[in-house]
Amino acid sequence: MNVSPAVDIDGLVKRYGHTTAVDGLSVRFPAGAVTAVLGPNGAGKTTTVEICEGLRRADSGRVRVLGRDPLRDGAVLRPRVGVMLQEGAGFYPGARAIDMLTHLARLHRTPLDADQLIERLGLRQSAGTPLRRLSGGQRQRVALAAALIGRPELVFLDEPTAGLDPHVRRATWDLISELRSDGVTVVLTTHLIDEAEQLADHVVIIDAGRLAVEGSPQELTAGVGDGVITFGGPPRLDLSSLRAALPETAEVREVTPGGYQVTASVDPHLLATLTSWCATHDILAEGLQVGRRSLEDIYLEATGRAR
Ligand SMILES: Nc1ncnc2c1ncn2[C@@H]1O[C@H](COP(=O)(O)OP(=O)(O)OP(=O)(O)O)[C@@H](O)[C@H]1O
Numbered sequence: 001m002n003v004s005p006a007v008d009i010d011g012l013v014k015r016y017g018h019t020t021a022v023d024g025l026s027v028r029f030p031a032g033a034v035t036a037v038l039g040p041n042g043a044g045k046t047t048t049v050e051i052c053e054g055l056r057r058a059d060s061g062r063v064r065v066l067g068r069d070p071l072r073d074g075a076v077l078r079p080r081v082g083v084m085l086q087e088g089a090g091f092y093p094g095a096r097a098i099d100m101l102t103h104l105a106r107l108h109r110t111p112l113d114a115d116q117l118i119e120r121l122g123l124r125q126s127a128g129t130p131l132r133r134l135s136g137g138q139r140q141r142v143a144l145a146a147a148l149i150g151r152p153e154l155v156f157l158d159e160p161t162a163g164l165d166p167h168v169r170r171a172t173w174d175l176i177s178e179l180r181s182d183g184v185t186v187v188l189t190t191h192l193i194d195e196a197e198q199l200a201d202h203v204v205i206i207d208a209g210r211l212a213v214e215g216s217p218q219e220l221t222a223g224v225g226d227g228v229i230t231f232g233g234p235p236r237l238d239l240s241s242l243r244a245a246l247p248e249t250a251e252v253r254e255v256t257p258g259g260y261q262v263t264a265s266v267d268p269h270l271l272a273t274l275t276s277w278c279a280t281h282d283i284l285a286e287g288l289q290v291g292r293r294s295l296e297d298i299y300l301e302a303t304g305r306a307r
């Protein structure tokens with residue numbers, strides 16, 4: 001992407017005792033776009049974003065957020081950057097959402113309207129309840145509201161929709177899309193591939209503290225040799241003659257009984273070879289479909305957990 005980055009991470013390393021949580025990570029998050037950071041549990045996502053938020057100190061490497069050093073320039077960055085911690089952590093448990101949001105709003109020059117935000121996130125019923133008595137999902141919504149109330153230019157959301165019910169998840173997605181339309185830079189971590197597909201302009205997959213792959217969802221799923229053809233036929237077909245007819249790089253598998261999948265660089269010739277093989281063997285390739293590999297396939301491969 002050809003936009004100057006809102007976040008620039010170069011050679012970032014963070015250790016906790018013998019654990020290396022972030023292991024020389026270099027990556028940029030583009031300005032005015034939504035970046036989804038994916039990766040297995042313990043990959044170093046939270047550690048990375050919390051270093052960007054100025055909440056943790058790196059062991060080495062260089063991090064710039066809106067051109068500033070998040071630790072040294074915290075006072076300058078705080079009004080410009082919204083933060084939602086994982087599981088909505090970090091609030092005084094006795095406070096009520098309405099009071100906290102009203103208080104936060106006062107700290108900013110052009111805040112959003114606390115009441116409207118409460119309405120938007122379905123928090124009307126819980127706004128007057130101490131945070132410690134809210135459900136996990138309600139607390140998380142309050143945390144999201146707190147991250148957004150100051151109308152930040154850049155917002156870090158650590159698993160914003162984890163554990164939310166489907167309606168609230170949709171509402172949150174809508175809110176994030178609106179932020180994007182307003183030119184806000186959003187960096188979100190998630191385990192939900194469909195969330196990344198729906199929202200992200202840019203996807204960053206990290207594994208064991210390092211960058212595995214990055215790109216737009218389209219770029220990631222459109223690589224050479226990344227086509228998939230699926231079709232149905234009788235179970236346990238002998239696929240050896242099909243393998244012989246297709247290019248060597250093509251993979252043919254029976255993924256479910258009677259469900260076949262060809263992974264290859266798909267072109268019209270390959271498709272013709274396949275259908276002609278089917279005709280020779282009297283197979284009506286039911287539900288034949290030509291598609292791309294999914295972002296989930298890319299993720300599983302990038303993080304070493306491909307089937
Ligand atoms: N405060 C800490 N003290 C010691 N080790 C830590 C601390 N915080 C994180 N770690 C370790 O650092 C590694 C990366 O953790 P991190 O929370 O950044 O992962 P994550 O990618 O956010 O995972 P998840 O998807 O589960 O949220 C893990 O091995 C974790 O155990």
Ligand SMILES: [Mg+2]
Pocket residue numbers: 045046047086158
């Ligand atoms: Mg995390």
